Amino acid sequence: MAFSCDMLVFGGTGDLALHKLIPALYHLHRDGRLHADVRILALARRHLAREQYLALAERHCRAQVARADFQKEAWQGFAQRLDYFAMDASQRGEFTRLARHLGGDRERVRVHYLATAPDLFEPIANNLHTAGLAGEQARIVLEKPIGHSLESALAINAAIGLVFAEPRIYRIDHYLGKETVQNLMALRFANALFEPVWRAGHIEHVQITVAETLGVENRGSYYDNAGAMRDMLQNHLLQLLCLVAMEAPVRFDAEAVRNEKVKVLEALKPIAGLDVQDKTVRGQYGAGKVGGQDVQAYYFEKNVDNDSDTETFVAVQAEIDNWRWAGVPFYLRTGKRMARKRSEIVITFKPVPHLLFEEEQCNRLVISLQPEESISLHLMAKAPGKGMQLEPVELDLNLAKAFRQARRWDAYERLLLDVIEGDSTLFMRRDEVEAAWRWVDPILKGWQGHYRKPRPYPSGVDGPELARQLLDRRGHDWWP
């Protein structure tokens, strides 16, 4: 069943809206998943006529979606849903104009998607309320990062909570919309095989890597105030960690899943004071080569301070202080301008208790989120022929091949549809966001105290040398 609504995209001319949201909405339209009555209104300060915005959106959409998926006819149908409204969302008076533009149907579901910087979240929510646009049928979608620190996140959550009840707040983390991330839950909770070994007694360590080849592109002014910790680790990587480490929820619904995730975040062992230098690594990319192309150093990027101390790479050794995970290192790393784009979770099992063969290696479960979506179990097997020569082999589940559907959904498609349908299972609850900041804040403070300068690394490698040493000190290696 498709649901009707008005989808308002604040920040409609921004990078996120043009690269992700509009293409995702186009795909939903093309695949017949939007109710005929869904209207989309993009909003930003820039003065553009509707036709100009449509041309801008079409240009970006064409560039983002696969050639075979962009059909002129489908676009024309989609464009009929799409409108543009120029306004300064920090100005209360502008919302009276907006309410008039939308018309007075109070029963209509309105989804307010805030694809803007977080400092606009509170004024926009208040202005929506004053203009009568935040009634019982209204939902608000907040982009990550929610705030800049625990204090600012608490303030944003409190302010939004005065206008929107928690079930109507959708804090989006697009990693939760990725197919393989959801598959992680299927793997863990729909297969009996893994549960007995999914614990400290059998697992040596866990690695979560989100490596990008892109630099900061045209987002320098945002990124230089954020850095890899706030942009990626505080949200995407911690959400992945939660899905690996959480207990089975009693039901697959929003409250039960989020109750379990928040317990993991609350059990993260604090990293503060001198531990910050021992358990974290910050890096910043210098000039180098990525994919055969010369690229410039971070501090030469547009809108980046040329004496910037912002990290474009972070690695952390986290631990979860609970019965299941006590003593198991969870190594998290993410960075820009790394050797190749990949996001993966690697679970390394403990070695066999007694070695019989020379070549034995630990078993590994490698869950690849992108660019391929695959799950592979690395085992030891006897190589054909005389003698007991062992070699590692992979039991490989390629999800794209296993489910031969025409196209894999983008995370934003899934999540936008969930908001329209009112399902918040794959969104972050207020206490989750706050628990994540509670753990991250002392690390950020520690960096200010003793670790101001990130270590340089040349573009095109997997971060600074210190990141290798972080694991080496504990007898581990990054995979592969």
Ligand SMILES: NC(=O)C1=CN([C@@H]2O[C@H](COP(=O)(O)OP(=O)(O)OC[C@H]3O[C@@H](n4cnc5c(N)ncnc54)[C@H](OP(=O)(O)O)[C@@H]3O)[C@@H](O)[C@H]2O)C=CC1
């Ligand atoms: N880009 C991405 O890939 C991702 C971004 N995010 C998050 O999404 C949010 C937006 O990011 P991004 O799109 O990159 O940012 P951009 O800077 O590209 O876009 C910001 C948008 O907000 C608009 N805007 C700014 N001030 C106002 C105002 N006072 N009133 C109305 N509109 C305003 C801008 O248009 P104008 O100046 O014309 O008003 C523009 O459309 C951020 O919170 C970011 O962290 C999250 C995940 C990924």
Ligand SMILES: O=C1O[C@H](COP(=O)(O)O)[C@@H](O)[C@H](O)[C@H]1O
């Ligand atoms: O949220 C963000 O994610 C993107 C990476 O997303 P992916 O789906 O391409 O892995 C990152 O580039 C951006 O800096 C960050 O804000």
